[in-house]
Amino acid sequence: MDNTIRIPLDLPDVQIQEVSQNEQGEWLIRVESRIHGTQCHRCGRQITHFHGVDSAIRLRHLPLFETPVLIEICPKRYRCPHCEGHPTTTQRLSWHALRSPNTKPYEQWLLRLLVNSTIADVARTLNISDETVLGVLKRWVSPQVNWDEFESIEVVGLDEIALKRGHRDYITLVTVPLMPHGVAILAILADRKKQTVVDFFRSIPTRLRESIQRVCTDMYQGFVAAAAEEVPQARIVVDRFHVARAYHKCADAVRKHELKRLKQTLSKAEYRQIQGAMWPFRKSPDDLNDEEQALLDRLFTYSPKLKLAYTLREELTEIFERNYTKTGAQCAIRAWCKRVRKSGLDEFESFLGTVDTWLDNITNYFLEGWSSGFVEGFNNRVKVLKRRCYGILNVETMFQRLTLDLDGYEKFGFT
Ligand SMILES: [Zn+2]
Numbered sequence: 001m002d003n004t005i006r007i008p009l010d011l012p013d014v015q016i017q018e019v020s021q022n023e024q025g026e027w028l029i030r031v032e033s034r035i036h037g038t039q040c041h042r043c044g045r046q047i048t049h050f051h052g053v054d055s056a057i058r059l060r061h062l063p064l065f066e067t068p069v070l071i072e073i074c075p076k077r078y079r080c081p082h083c084e085g086h087p088t089t090t091q092r093l094s095w096h097a098l099r100s101p102n103t104k105p106y107e108q109w110l111l112r113l114l115v116n117s118t119i120a121d122v123a124r125t126l127n128i129s130d131e132t133v134l135g136v137l138k139r140w141v142s143p144q145v146n147w148d149e150f151e152s153i154e155v156v157g158l159d160e161i162a163l164k165r166g167h168r169d170y171i172t173l174v175t176v177p178l179m180p181h182g183v184a185i186l187a188i189l190a191d192r193k194k195q196t197v198v199d200f201f202r203s204i205p206t207r208l209r210e211s212i213q214r215v216c217t218d219m220y221q222g223f224v225a226a227a228a229e230e231v232p233q234a235r236i237v238v239d240r241f242h243v244a245r246a247y248h249k250c251a252d253a254v255r256k257h258e259l260k261r262l263k264q265t266l267s268k269a270e271y272r273q274i275q276g277a278m279w280p281f282r283k284s285p286d287d288l289n290d291e292e293q294a295l296l297d298r299l300f301t302y303s304p305k306l307k308l309a310y311t312l313r314e315e316l317t318e319i320f321e322r323n324y325t326k327t328g329a330q331c332a333i334r335a336w337c338k339r340v341r342k343s344g345l346d347e348f349e350s351f352l353g354t355v356d357t358w359l360d361n362i363t364n365y366f367l368e369g370w371s372s373g374f375v376e377g378f379n380n381r382v383k384v385l386k387r388r389c390y391g392i393l394n395v396e397t398m399f400q401r402l403t404l405d406l407d408g409y410e411k412f413g414f415t
Helices: 104-114 119-126 130-140 194-203 221-230 240-265 268-273 278-282 290-302 304-321 326-343 346-366 372-389 395-412
Strands: 014-021 027-033 049-053 057-064 067-073 076-079 088-090 155-162 170-177 183-189 214-217 235-238
Touching: 027 057, 057 104, 104 119, 104 130, 104 395, 119 130, 130 395, 155 221, 155 372, 170 194, 170 372, 183 194, 183 372, 183 395, 194 221, 214 221, 221 235, 235 346, 240 278, 240 304, 240 346, 240 372, 278 290, 290 304, 304 326, 304 346, 326 346, 372 395
Parallel strands: 027 067, 155 214, 214 235
Antiparallel strands: 014 027, 049 076, 057 067, 076 088, 155 170, 170 183
C-alpha cells in the first residue's frame, strides 16, 4: 500500500532539484530557477550574460501538514554588457520579495492570520519571532494612506482615543465612511493637538480636501477649530452618540445619588426589592422585558427623582430619532433644556452648558442626507477600531494593523 501523495509545489518558474527533511524535521525543498536572464538594475535592459550563482538562501514557505517548509535556492546572477563597469544583477523571482526571508505565499498567509489578531499571537502560532511578523507587515502594508485610492472624501471622522484607560495621552483617529457600509482609515495622529490636526488637513491633496462636506467629531474644541480653519466649506457635526454619552452620564449620576440615599432610608427588605436596577435603568423603554419594567417601576415609586431623570434622558433620545429640520431640532432641544432646568436635577447642569456651546454643531446632525442608520453604522465601526488600538503603542504600526484588519482578507485572500 502506498501512503504517499504528490502535490504540486505551485511556485512558478522553478524546477525542483531535491526534497529532504533536515534534523529539525523541516521539509527542505531545493529548487532552481528555470528562467534565463534578468533586468539590469542600472539600465533596465534585459541581460543574459550568466555570471554564476549566489550562495544558497532558505526561504520560509507554507507548511505541509503543519511541518515547516523551507525553499532553498541559489539566486542566479547576470552581468550587463551595456553599462560601464559591467555591473551584475541578481535575478528576482515573482514569488519572492527582495530581502525577505519568506516566500510571498507564506507572507500573505501570515497577513491573513494577523487580521483581527495580534503580532504576538501570530508569532506564537507560526513559531517565529515578533520581528519577523512585523517585518512582513512592513513589507506589505503601507504606513500611510494612498490618496490615489480616493475619488472624493465627503465625510471625515475625527475621534480621540486615550491609549490606556484613564490615561491622558490621546491620539487621533481619522476615518472616512465608505458606501454602502465600511470605513477607511486616513491617518492616526500622534496626539490630539489642534496644530497636528491642521497639519493633517493640509497634507490632504487639494482636490480631496475641497470635496469634504462634513466633519464628524467629538465635542472637542481643538478638532472643531482645526476643521473650521482648514476645511471651511465643511459642516462640522458633533454626532449624536457623543452627545448621548454626555447626557447618559448625567442620568447615571442621579441614579448613583438616589440609590445611595435609598440605601440609607429604606429598610433592608425594601432595598432588596430594587436591587439590580442599574441595567434596566440604562436601557431604553423599548428594550425592557416585563421583569425589568416591574423592577424599574418599583424603583421609581421610591424615587420620583429617578423617574424624572429617566424620562428626561429618553425624551432627548426621542428628539434625535425624529425627522426634525435643523431649526426644529434646535427648538425641541431648547424646550427640553427648559424642562431640565425646571426639574431641579443638578446632575444635568454640566450638560446644559454643553448644549449651549455645541447646539449648532449638534443639530447639524439633522441636516439632510444623514440617516441615523448611516451614522450609527459609521460610529460602531469606529468604536471597533478604537478598541483595537489599545495596547499598540506605535502609531505607525497601529495604522498598518487597523488597515490590515479592514481590508486584509480582501487584499491578501485567495484570488
Ligand atoms: Zn545595464
